[in-house]
Amino acid sequence: MAQSTGPQAPQTAAVVLATTPAARLPCADGTILDRLGGQLDTLPVREVHVVARTSVPVGPGPADGSRGLVEDLRCVAKIARESTGAVVIVPGDVVAHTEALASVIEHPARDTTALVSDAPGPVPGAAPPGGPLTPPVRIEHGQVVSAGSSFHHVPAPNGVFRGVLQVGEADLGGLAEVADELADLVRAGRLGSVTGAEVGDLILVGLVRRGVPVRASRLGVLHCERVSGAAAADAALRGLAEVDESAARLDAAIKPDDGFVATYLVSSWSRHLVKLAARLSLTPNQVTGISTGLAFLAAIWFSEDSARGRLYGAALLCLSFVFDCVDGQLARYTRSFSPLGAWLDATLDRAKEYMVYIGLAAGYTAGAVAIGPWWGTIWTLAVAAMILQALRHMIDFSYAGARADAARDAAAQTPLPPRPLADPGDAPYAGPPPGPAGDSGLLRLARGLDRRQATRMLKKAIVLPIGERMALIAVTAALFDAKVTFLALLCWGGLAAVYTLTGRIARSLS
Template sequence: MPPSPPSPPTQAQAGHRPSRAAAVVLATTPAARSVLADGTVLDRLAGQLDTLPVRDVHVVARTAVAVGPGAADGARGLVDDLRSVAKVARASSGPVAVLPGDLVAHREALAMVLEHPARDTAALVAADGGDGGPLRPPVRVERGRVAAAGSSYHRVVRPDGTFRGVLQVGEADLGGLAGVAEELAEHVQGGRLGTVTGAEVGDLILVGLVRAGVPVRAVMLGPLHCDRVTGPGQAADAVRRLAEVDETAARLDAAIKSDDGFVATHLVSSWSAWPVRLCARLSLTPNAVTGMSLGLAALAAVWFSAGQRAAMLAGAGLVLLSFVLDCVDGQLARFTRAFSPLGAWLDAISDRAKEYAVYVGLAAGYAGAVALPGGIWALAVSAMALQTLRHTIDFSFKASVAGAERAGPVRPRSLADPGDVPPETPSPARPSPLVRLSGRFDQGAVRWLRKIVVLPIGERMALIAVTAGLFDARVTFLALLGWGGLAMLYTVAGRVARSVS
């Protein structure tokens, strides 16, 4: 039997200061009061919210009588619903979630949005091509963000997914949420949004946020279920479908990257689920696993410094085990949602520290084992300098791309306009031959070969372990310099070609 999902990390564990979260549950459809075996659909949703980092729940219903969790706000129609959302946004000191009361979902599906330590603005999206039917408005996702969202009034060009009703607005965007909700209320009151209904509050708010230029992270639903229902029969069927999916297994699958380097993907991630489960059972934090990985690399450096064949083999084994834990710490962080900017920084710093400590151990062992070291320290320093330069190139390029995206123009669009701006068409300028060749071969075995060529950390650790265990430090450093130099030239040439074209 699979273990229960790990307890949600506290915000202190995740590296964030506690913030007061709020949820607006729109129980404005009769389906929210559909009776299930253990209560109504709304009761079920309320119980799930009680297990998530949501402190205040505001229920908006078509009556002033208390419904579900907390006191209900009386609302006469869509205009009142939208103004209730705006009121909560102005009063909240933390993120605000907007959910329909007729939602039947896996807890894990809700948690992917509401339990994420970033506490940012995000929407739950299913990659179903945008043809989801009623209560599943279309969206278009670009680069991990919702680029366009629809409703019964607003169209989406080239949709590739559907919005599944779970929306969270981060604290930094609450002013935008309040403004969008008020503007929508005015448009509805003025009859400028056609025949939108009271069941579309969350859909309309998502449209408004996207059109206002608020970055909305797209959280992909994957194999989990999250559906709005229209009555008792559909609600019961939806609950039965939930039991068909192992939430823990789905959460673990989502925590393991499927597009990492070749060594990490095929030689580690193919079996690393069980150490991740074990670490979660033992309540180990990702930072603790990072520390264990760093300790194993330090031990490998000590063994390498002995310079003897048996010690070199032991050091090679420790290097590989250190890399396995290096993969596990990130997977554990995503599985338990106990990740933070501090943890990511520590992970990156420890990767450099582990690698360079191993270089020092290899050089020391070689210098002490042979009569003529032959400039082994110069080779070690050169390998360190090359890797440092490669990391600098990688980080600076990523930072420049992120800066360009943030500096891009934001053009707010009218909510009264039912149309959608289509995605940008490719530039008529002809791409460079290198870019065309790269796109042609970016698939199948050639795609994995390209990943190997750039010598990511998994390939580097494997290269160090094999060459040090079978040969000596000189061969290791020469291999690192030769392969690393080729990888740097390949990476720089590709990025320059893409930037120019």
């Protein structure tokens, strides 16, 4: 449940392509371009460059005059070379929720990201999916693996690019090279009849074909439409009013497919606490502090030798986990992330759990005379539970690090060759197949279980995530005693460790 200390300083430069007549269509905020400029003013954007078919300044920032698509692409390349941070490319004729733009520009990764919609469907008054203003894309595992334009073909598209493309600082050199190469191809007439409205579409094609990882930011219920006339603009503006932007932002902050306890017993109502925390101007780290304090109080109550103490401790532990969920949800809701916050959250999760172990063992020891001979080994059980939990986390984190290192080494040794940008009908790279031939039967079974919600939740529960662990501790401590709690943690945790280790080995050998 990563979180942070606060928003970062603005580092993004925006390139607004006001090259179509629709950018100057009137609306309540002046023109469509004026409306977009007002939205960018509310986002962490350092500067705005307007590329227009005139040298006269228009819209929210200085204008670069251009006479056509070639000059548009050259302007983008120039800005990419001069920028010191991420660059976001936005059509001047886009009508979007501010939250849709923010999902790309305010994302803490500030990586290369395309705003896309899943399962394209017709929108009244808007350009049809797959048309000149809504180019098709293929999305796999959260990334755009194939992108199209009026010239470039996409095999088996499953989404639509909505025109907003951010290029991370690490990829700015590639952006400049792609824009210049596209300009040369347009000048040579090798991209067919592409139009000036397709600058962002062509750049996305170029980045994807060059192997640049492009994260897909999904619109969900939000709207982002490029318009071509007054009727389309009016329809798109009416569509914005049909969506509660604040509620959509809150929904996006809640993980939809977490563990069973977190998803159904906490996240189903914790949004109310997220809104309250935001209204009180609490930071995610402050909420983490509240969660830690509640866990400390739970440990104190567990250390009391009484049924009442165990019951109160269980209640406080459950409340601590609720706030542990809320801190991550608040971080996503306010988009206030940092490496320090993520590290602090993960570290305190372990500290809270071990504090509770100590409290349970101390309480059991205090009543050892009445309970029986188990008191002599209760600390052994507590230490064994701590060691097992530490080993399970080591397996998870070391495997993730090893996979990342292996992927980097493989990419360095056998990089994906750049694909031509001017081959009509060429099928762009579509990513790895969903089930490699070398997969074991165990992995194929695991993928089959992922297709159903019930079995997917069962798989998540088997590995004993933090929500299930806190629930297990609370229930067994309240109804029984620390001996039962530690034995349950060791049995279930041992099964989870074997399951996880078996899966890691199978994936490593496949």
